Amino acid sequence: MTQHTTPDERRPANRGPKAAAGNRAALVAAAREIYAVHGLDAPLSGIARRAGVGQGVLYRHFPDRDAIASAVLEENVRQVEQAADDEGATFAGVLGVVTWHLAQSAAFIGLLHADGANGRFRAHALAGDLSERFERSLRGCLPDGHRLGAADAPDDLMLAVAMVSGAVTGPTPEERERRALAAWRLLGITVGPVAPFKG
Amino acid sequence: MTQHTTPDERRPANRGPKAAAGNRAALVAAAREIYAVHGLDAPLSGIARRAGVGQGVLYRHFPDRDAIASAVLEENVRQVEQAADDEGATFAGVLGVVTWHLAQSAAFIGLLHADGANGRFRAHALAGDLSERFERSLRGCLPDGHRLGAADAPDDLMLAVAMVSGAVTGPTPEERERRALAAWRLLGITVGPVAPFKG
Amino acid sequence: MTQHTTPDERRPANRGPKAAAGNRAALVAAAREIYAVHGLDAPLSGIARRAGVGQGVLYRHFPDRDAIASAVLEENVRQVEQAADDEGATFAGVLGVVTWHLAQSAAFIGLLHADGANGRFRAHALAGDLSERFERSLRGCLPDGHRLGAADAPDDLMLAVAMVSGAVTGPTPEERERRALAAWRLLGITVGPVAPFKG
Amino acid sequence: MTQHTTPDERRPANRGPKAAAGNRAALVAAAREIYAVHGLDAPLSGIARRAGVGQGVLYRHFPDRDAIASAVLEENVRQVEQAADDEGATFAGVLGVVTWHLAQSAAFIGLLHADGANGRFRAHALAGDLSERFERSLRGCLPDGHRLGAADAPDDLMLAVAMVSGAVTGPTPEERERRALAAWRLLGITVGPVAPFKG
DNA sequence: AATGAATGAGGATTCATTCAT
């Protein structure tokens, strides 16, 4: 046994290396959509198909299942960071951005507090890194004296996010947003306008 | 000298109909343990193996994947019902039982507000039924004027449970209990002793 | 994502557990033939196909690639053991049996001195065991004073076998037998009739 | 200010035609090392990577898998030829060179008597050519009356080489050399110093 | 009623080979 391929006939066109960046973006976008519908365990082949690329391209860009999930999450976290770094950023404002992402992407945050306990996501370096970046951004705009900033309960901030995130279910972004807002309200936390961060 | 044609190796003995009930229980127990370790997507074969029965028995008792998950959940819900029906039951007391189950079984509740949005559990009749029974029990001991019983926010009760449940992560029951209690505290809800219901 | 099967239509008949032993034998036979043609790296799927069973059956009987290779080899080794254990067995006679197996199965012996150095066969417990059994049988009928039994060169016996085995190439059993006999002759070792062991 | 449209990221520099010969040599060297570790079935991509060139370069120089293997072998054969052509060359001396190559490169010789029977190397023109050159060199210094030069057994020479080669296994060159020498000894053939040919 | 083997579709992953740049 030496090989196993059959180059065969004609190929559907090799769009060349130029396509690399575009392919990566397409894969992340596809993954986001697939995750929204099928969850994090969705077949990778479906992601490649939706992105319109071959299976191999997916593996070239993302060596394993977690890599692509992290890439999806990374985009969310970056938006939150930008919102938090923005001049005049307020805690409520940033929470609005967070809430928007929660509503858009069922997978978001779920990843952040993933612990592998139930075998889902083997928290690895990147996930941990993202989680820290997310927390740092949020904590950065926490006003003095805010109840989530109590010195003797340092976990409360992320716990609250986890609670809201855990309550976010529903088939549509609208329904998820509604539930997220209700959850923040139950916690007595004020949230700004729910919207993506626009520079 | 029982049969003289094909001794047929040796079967582990067909323990007869009497074993049926025992098998069912063994399967549910096995499923609970497997779920705790491997999550809800664990191979069904592993459940049968741990229960010490053949694959066929699993299918005899539970037609599909959800059926066994529901059976596991059913036991949890029944305990909550019993706690709620108990004489002198208090809301805080029942929440203590709920919290105990949350801490024990990562799967619990997660199932209750599963909506299929993330592809996990195709909410079907049984799950819906369990959810209703759970909610009815809880609401039944909600004292007048409790903040989770506001007439204009009927969803708040289950939303709060979902929030706490969503925050419950961690490798050990102890850690999960700790987080659950912290979550109830953040919500300002008083919880009684965390323990299983003992008739 | 929960499942991934589509039981679909009608199945090609489940021949039932009775087929188990037959299937195992068919797999070993198929593997032997496939190995002869395509080498040890031949696709496992081909073995299953030739045996007329599903892929899963192969994996049920043989957990990994080495397991089936060992099973093939085991049959060869057993014949050699029987030949050696036979009353009136002579060294030359046993070598005749060994030579017959060498000529029949290109894979045989190759496995015995596999060392994984070139990444082929990860010598594992079973392979080691087979190798020992083979050597023990051979050494058992080595006459006193035979040049392969020199006390100060204990490796010579297996080395000689490896040399002959290494020289055995060729498309047909006849050609391989011819070369094997020529090799023994070069070594100055007398070999009995080349034939399988018949009890 | 060389081009102003698409700077096109940054290519690792096209080192121009002059690099071609160097690339070829690097590929052969890389292949030799890879083969030693991973065997002849090692991924071609690994060879290109180790050589520090793109995949395309490999295909430019070597149209197929066998081509590169042959190129590796060619270097070995050339050394043997040089040793044989050297003034005052002796059969034992050339065998020393052969033995050195056997010990260094597990792949060597294995290729020479490859016959495709075991699916490894589809003996093709080049391999056949190399085999002939190798045999011619060896036979050229065979002294009259040497037992490997018997007129009625013309195959004995290459058969002996194949036998020794087949016995050469082991993780280190030292171990392989030890076994090779033991094999020659069993054959009663005298071998000169084991070393590469130095002009 | 239980057992556990068989089935085979599905998903993961690897790599030989092509080809735009």
Add this chain to the structure above:
DNA sequence: GATGAATGAATCCTCATTCAT
């Protein structure tokens, strides 16, 4: 000429599900 991304077929392996015994 070189680069290395893209392609996708092939293979591996797992499991849900059926069913002979």
